[in-house]
Amino acid sequence: MTVPPADFTVPVPIAxxxxxQGLPLxxxxxxxxxxxxxxxxxxxxxxxxxxxxxxxxxxxxxxxxRGYEGQVRPRSGLPAKHGIGILNSPGTIDSDYRGEIKxxxxxVSDEPFTVTRGMRIAQFVIHRIPRIVWxxxxxxxxxxxxxxxxxxxxxx
Numbered sequence: 001m002t003v004p005p006a007d008f009t010v011p012v013p014i015a016x017x018x019x020x021q022g023l024p025l026x027x028x029x030x031x032x033x034x035x036x037x038x039x040x041x042x043x044x045x046x047x048x049x050x051x052x053x054x055x056x057x058x059x060x061x062x063x064x065x066r067g068y069e070g071q072v073r074p075r076s077g078l079p080a081k082h083g084i085g086i087l088n089s090p091g092t093i094d095s096d097y098r099g100e101i102k103x104x105x106x107x108v109s110d111e112p113f114t115v116t117r118g119m120r121i122a123q124f125v126i127h128r129i130p131r132i133v134w135x136x137x138x139x140x141x142x143x144x145x146x147x148x149x150x151x152x153x154x155x156x
Contacts, residue, residue, distance in 0.1 A: 013063040020059020035123035046115040053106040064095040083109030
């Protein structure tokens, strides 16, 4: 695998927690993958019933650099093949959070789904986050869309 130029990397300190011993660190699965995969660090299988949800530990904690956020996102195969998604998605991990990253999986399937140790259950990316500086005004300017929202542009 080719390593990206240094200006495209962000060092992120990571801790592998005791219940994740033996699991690899989150990694890019392909050379051009945008996200690393997070794995289930469960001691025993977790069954998510139809319509149910479960909080799944990943066994990792990290120190995301100030000025960045982490985002937890679903992997496309879980909802497409098994009806399993992530609640609170994308989930934001703030740079001052130092606890374990956990994933809330939910099921829209008619079948139970079993989460096993080492299963890739989510994707993780980091993004640079600019700080907002509000500029209060009485005039936001006109646009063609205006105040139209919630399907105001149609489905086609």
